[in-house]
Amino acid sequence: xxxxxxxxxxxxxxxxxxxxxxxxxxAPGTTDxxxxxxxxxxxxxxxxxxxxxxxxxxxxxxxxxxISLLQAAREPQSAHAPRMQELRMDRADVIDRNGVLLAxxxxxxxxxxxxxKVMNPDETxxxxxxxxxxxREAEVARQLKSNRxxxxxxxxxxxxxxxxxxxxxxxxxxxxxxxxRVYPNGSLAAHILGFADIDNRGIAGIEKTFDAxxxxxxxxxxxxxxMRVQHILRSALIRAKTEFSALGATGIVxxxxxxxxxxxxxxxxFDPNDGGNAGDNQKFNRATxxxxxxxxxxxxxxxxxxxxxxxxTMRDGYDATKxxxxxxxxxxxxxxxxxWLSVPEIFMYSSNIGSAKMAEAVGSEAQREFLGRIxxxxxxxxELPEVGSPMMPSPWRPVNTMTIxxxxxxxxxxxxLASGVAAMVNGGVFHKPTLxxxxxxxxxxxxRIISAKTxxxxxxxxxxxxxxGTGRKASAEGYIVGGKTGTADKPKRGGYSRRALISxxxxxxxxxxxxxxxxxxxDEPRGNKSTHGYATGGWVAAPVVKxxxxxxxxxxxxxxxxxxxxAVKKELYIAFKxxxxxxxxx
Amino acid sequence: MKGVSALxxxxxxxxxxxxxxHIKFEVEQLQGALNGLNKExxxxxxxxxxxxxxxxxxxxxxxxxxxxxRLLPHLHPAAAHQVGNIEQxxxxxxxxxxxxxxxxxxxxxxxxxx
Numbered sequence: 001x002x003x004x005x006x007x008x009x010x011x012x013x014x015x016x017x018x019x020x021x022x023x024x025x026x027a028p029g030t031t032d033x034x035x036x037x038x039x040x041x042x043x044x045x046x047x048x049x050x051x052x053x054x055x056x057x058x059x060x061x062x063x064x065x066x067i068s069l070l071q072a073a074r075e076p077q078s079a080h081a082p083r084m085q086e087l088r089m090d091r092a093d094v095i096d097r098n099g100v101l102l103a104x105x106x107x108x109x110x111x112x113x114x115x116x117k118v119m120n121p122d123e124t125x126x127x128x129x130x131x132x133x134x135x136r137e138a139e140v141a142r143q144l145k146s147n148r149x150x151x152x153x154x155x156x157x158x159x160x161x162x163x164x165x166x167x168x169x170x171x172x173x174x175x176x177x178x179x180x181r182v183y184p185n186g187s188l189a190a191h192i193l194g195f196a197d198i199d200n201r202g203i204a205g206i207e208k209t210f211d212a213x214x215x216x217x218x219x220x221x222x223x224x225x226x227m228r229v230q231h232i233l234r235s236a237l238i239r240a241k242t243e244f245s246a247l248g249a250t251g252i253v254x255x256x257x258x259x260x261x262x263x264x265x266x267x268x269x270f271d272p273n274d275g276g277n278a279g280d281n282q283k284f285n286r287a288t289x290x291x292x293x294x295x296x297x298x299x300x301x302x303x304x305x306x307x308x309x310x311x312x313t314m315r316d317g318y319d320a321t322k323x324x325x326x327x328x329x330x331x332x333x334x335x336x337x338x339x340w341l342s343v344p345e346i347f348m349y350s351s352n353i354g355s356a357k358m359a360e361a362v363g364s365e366a367q368r369e370f371l372g373r374i375x376x377x378x379x380x381x382x383e384l385p386e387v388g389s390p391m392m393p394s395p396w397r398p399v400n401t402m403t404i405x406x407x408x409x410x411x412x413x414x415x416x417l418a419s420g421v422a423a424m425v426n427g428g429v430f431h432k433p434t435l436x437x438x439x440x441x442x443x444x445x446x447x448r449i450i451s452a453k454t455x456x457x458x459x460x461x462x463x464x465x466x467x468x469g470t471g472r473k474a475s476a477e478g479y480i481v482g483g484k485t486g487t488a489d490k491p492k493r494g495g496y497s498r499r500a501l502i503s504x505x506x507x508x509x510x511x512x513x514x515x516x517x518x519x520x521x522x523d524e525p526r527g528n529k530s531t532h533g534y535a536t537g538g539w540v541a542a543p544v545v546k547x548x549x550x551x552x553x554x555x556x557x558x559x560x561x562x563x564x565x566x567a568v569k570k571e572l573y574i575a576f577k578x579x580x581x582x583x584x585x586x
Numbered sequence: 587m588k589g590v591s592a593l594x595x596x597x598x599x600x601x602x603x604x605x606x607x608h609i610k611f612e613v614e615q616l617q618g619a620l621n622g623l624n625k626e627x628x629x630x631x632x633x634x635x636x637x638x639x640x641x642x643x644x645x646x647x648x649x650x651x652x653x654x655x656r657l658l659p660h661l662h663p664a665a666a667h668q669v670g671n672i673e674q675x676x677x678x679x680x681x682x683x684x685x686x687x688x689x690x691x692x693x694x695x696x697x698x699x700x
Binding site: 107 | 606607628640641643648665667671
């Protein structure tokens with residue numbers, strides 16, 4: 001054991017009398033007391049110093065234990081330690097129905113300079129302009145000569161560009177890493193996705209509608225779109241738009257059973273990676289924001305309405321001998337037969353006169369109510385901010401009832417038409433179109449519009465158009481396509497333009513039990529040699545639908561069927577009268 | 587006796603403190619390794635994320651189509667008559683037919699693949 005140095009030494013106490021005796025002869029009395037006092041003082045001082053040292057060492061010891069054992073969590077080593085977790089970006093991904101990545105955030109470096117630290121602005125600018133040719137040397141030199149301490153030179157460099165700048169080793173030039181939104185598929189689904197700005201805020205399309213969700217969630221947003229079908233649709237439309245020198249083109253592939261948008265394209269489109277620089281015409285979504293008078297495709301609704309209300313049957317018909325003159329309009333037929341036409345014939349030959357008479361028999365109020373139920377009188381409910389309001393007549397006069405029966409006087413978006421047609425062919429249930437994939441249990445229930453029997457009759461009529469009528473060019477062998485052509489004159493000041501057309505075809509397949517609705521609309525197509533100069537829906541839009549179905553159906557798992565099989569023929573059998581003669585069409 | 591027990595206690599205290607420090611440093615080391623691993627995992631996740639974006643870019647349908655047009659000139663989209671079902675195969679097995687002589691398949695030349 002270590003002896004306590006501060007303990008009062010006993011020996012000295014004992015030796016004190018001896019010392020006293022020894023000292024006494026030369027320094028009696030007073031000297032002894034002074035020595036005694038000095039010893040007491042030094043002893044007290046020693047004790048104090050010892051106590052302070054003991055306290056200091058004790059404190060250091062306690063602190064040592066505290067730091068090394070008890071306060072491990074506060075050590076800087078762990079302060080910045082990454083936790084085991086999933087990678088989280090500022091904005092969640094967007095994926096298609098099969099999980100293909102459509103939009104994602106990537107970390108990119110942005111180049112900035114601190115002009116105060118730049119040694120030779122002109123030389124630095126020259127070198128930077130060599131490494132990044134898109135930079136303008138004079139502009140960079142001007143920025144570098146400014147008196148500020150921070151200037152952006154270029155945002156979002158590619159790794160290669162960053163490397164080229166690093167290689168220059170310029171003082172005062174540095175990078176800041178930030179996330180930027182990337183759309184790997186480019187223009188393919190531009191109008192659906194929209195785009196986000198440089199600060200990662202969604203400013204169009206799905207990016208805008210789900211801006212908050214994408215910021216908060218780590219889970220990717222799954223769309224109903226199938227990129228394979230989207231590509232088939234887009235490339236077919238690009239081809240048609242070029243072939244017929246059209247101003248624009250729109251295409252939609254809709255799941256008839258639940259309203260899911262499988263593909264949707266509007267041309268011209270833009271690259272969302274550079275969305276800010278796209279022109280207004282490119283950014284305009286013709287499928288949802290544009291509203292058009294879509295012509296004879298509306299006869300599907302007129303026929304369905306008249307059949308469902310029991311105003312006509314498939315055996316009835318109307319006299320289409322003469323054009324109808326009502327107020328300042330004359331309603332005439334494009335493919336005029338100038339005779340009595342049965343309901344299937346009115347549909348097959350696309351008779352405006354017959355449809356107008358059918359709608360007149362139904363009445364304005366009933367027509368308005370019917371179109372309202374299939375969402376034609378209010379903006380389409382779709383998860384996009386770019387949605388156009390339909391343009392309808394006010395007041396709704398009998399002449400409007402007649403023109404709307406063949407698709408003039410009521411302007412709707414192509415998406416509204418497609419979802420309305422889906423309700424006519426799928427057994428009579430209307431589903432709101434959607435872009436967001438939901439599990440079956442979450443899918444909203446549809447709303448019944450027409451009876452299953454009427455829906456079956458509409459399917460037969462639509463099949464008839466493709467088999468024998470104006471839509472023969474849409475017949476994709478094996479997929480039992482049915483549909484309706486539509487060719488509308490574009491409205492111009494004070495009337496309609498005869499030269500500018502909106503040509504459409506809306507089809508569904510397979511007609512025995514429709515799975516998908518396909519709509520193609522061309523804006524101002526010009527006929528060419530291959531169409532003998534015609535630019536009608538049957539000539540320019542129907543073949544596009546055929547091409548789309550032929551390529552997309554196998555991917556959509558629609559099995560081809562023998563169109564001549566008795567079961568198919570029975571399902572689509574139609575019997576109609578023609579001026580007293582009984583005809584049958586398969 | 588008193589001195590021995592004191593020595594034992596002091597010895598035990600010493601051993602305990604050494605053991606404690608040893609465990610502490612071991613834990614610190616493991617913590618460091620864990621942090622390193624977590625950092626690596628995060629880096630890997632970032633790399634995977636970039637690769638996913640790259641994969642999506644390289645497999646965009648128009649790119650695949652352009653490649654197929656160039657490198658697989660004889661491959662066309664499947665036509666309806668090329669799609670069959672399993673029942674058709676069963677009928678074919680039940681009624682064996684003479685199989686036509688195998689058509690010769692010409693391998694793509696190196697020039698086509700370039």
